[in-house]
Amino acid sequence: MEQEEFEQAEPRLQAGAPAEAPAEAPAEEPAEEIDGKAMLLPDERFRRLDRRIVQVWTIGNLLGYGLALLFVLPWAIYWGLRHPMLLGWVLLGWVLLLAAALWLSFWRPPRLYRAWGWRIDDRLLETQSGLLFQRRRLLPLNRLQHVDLRRGPIERIYGLASLILHTAGTQSANLTIPGLEVTEAMRLRDHLVEKGGGDDAV
Numbered sequence: 001m002e003q004e005e006f007e008q009a010e011p012r013l014q015a016g017a018p019a020e021a022p023a024e025a026p027a028e029e030p031a032e033e034i035d036g037k038a039m040l041l042p043d044e045r046f047r048r049l050d051r052r053i054v055q056v057w058t059i060g061n062l063l064g065y066g067l068a069l070l071f072v073l074p075w076a077i078y079w080g081l082r083h084p085m086l087l088g089w090v091l092l093g094w095v096l097l098l099a100a101a102l103w104l105s106f107w108r109p110p111r112l113y114r115a116w117g118w119r120i121d122d123r124l125l126e127t128q129s130g131l132l133f134q135r136r137r138l139l140p141l142n143r144l145q146h147v148d149l150r151r152g153p154i155e156r157i158y159g160l161a162s163l164i165l166h167t168a169g170t171q172s173a174n175l176t177i178p179g180l181e182v183t184e185a186m187r188l189r190d191h192l193v194e195k196g197g198g199d200d201a202v
Contacts, residue, residue, distance in 0.1 A: 046117025046128055052158045053179025057109035059154050065101035069094070118177050125165070125192075127177060139175050141195045143167045149189050151182070161185040165192070 076094050080087035111131055118127045125139040148164040155161060162178040163185055180188065 046119050046126075049113060049116050049118075049177075049179030050160055050181045050184075051113070052160055054109045054113050056154045056158055056160060056179070057112065058105055061101075061105035061109065065105060069098055069101060072097075113179070116179070120188075120191075125175070127175060137175055139165060139167060141192065144192060144195065147189050147192050149185055163189060163192075 073094060076090045077087075080090035108131075112129070115131055115134065116127075116129045118125065120126075123141060125141060126136060127139075128134060128136045145166045145168060148166070150162045150164055151160070152162075159182050160178075161180050161182045162176055163180060165175045165177070167174065177188075
């Protein structure tokens with residue numbers, strides 16, 4: 001009896017309406033490309049700088065703070081020797097400055113890296129940066145005059161470059177994108193030049 005009920009139920013299942021096929025996911029918009037390489041993520045998030053810029057900034061900070069502290073040290077010792085009762089305080093102040101310089105040198109660059117980003121489309125180049133106060137800058141590509149590619153000594157060691165974009169207006173209207181891998185920086189420079197700017201290399 002149970003077998004007959006099962007055989008009768010099977011045709012009803014086959015005669016039912018076919019199950020609907022799952023809806024296809026919407027296709028993602030293609031990313032902006034320069035020389036066949038994607039410049040924007042599909043969801044248009046800001047692109048990060050090259051991670052090696054953290055080391056470049058750290059070394060630059062250490063060199064800058066180190067030279068400043070070495071310049072101050074002889075004067076601090078000289079002033080402390082002229083006032084022996086204050087020599088210990090003077091040296092303590094210098095050590096505290098050294099500790100603060102080391103802390104800033106290693107603490108700040110990774111956070112600057114996470115705060116930095118850039119993106120580009122057919123009309124605009126946009127950057128964001130800043131730790132306490134985030135800053136976003138928009139550069140209309142039709143206002144671009146010329147583009148400089150700059151590589152300092154530390155950047156060359158790490159294979160990085162910075163782009164300096166000059167626009168019509170004052171010096172403050174210039175925009176810099178640091179921490180780009182050198183071939184990517186050259187591709188972006190050529191793309192921007194194609195949009196209407198000139199170029200220079202430094």
